Amino acid sequence: MINKKLLDRITFNPEVMVGKPTIRGLRITADQILKALAANINLDDILADYPELEKEDIQAVLLYAGQNLKYFLQ
Numbered sequence: 001m002i003n004k005k006l007l008d009r010i011t012f013n014p015e016v017m018v019g020k021p022t023i024r025g026l027r028i029t030a031d032q033i034l035k036a037l038a039a040n041i042n043l044d045d046i047l048a049d050y051p052e053l054e055k056e057d058i059q060a061v062l063l064y065a066g067q068n069l070k071y072f073l074q
Contacts, residue, residue, distance in 0.1 A: 003063060006056060006059055006060040006063050007060060007063060007064060007067070008060075009023055009024050009056065009057055009060035010022070010023065010030060010060055010061070010064045011023070011024060011025045013025060017029050021064060023053065023057045023060065023061065024057065026052055026053075028050055028052075028053065030061045030064055030065065033046065033053075033057075033058060033061045034061060034062075034065055036049075037058075037062075043055070043058060046058065
């Protein structure tokens, strides 16, 4: 299932970035990417700024955010 594969890219480790959701255990948090997207930074620029990221990592961040948004809307 594609969603499961994407969500597996979002990792949690209390020893990395104080346990915030990160991308594949890297020191790049999901919220860093969301803030960049909210600031209208385009995908190519984000990928250039973080060369270790892949397009699927950005998709994973968006999917993670969308799936967790439901908790704030209840």
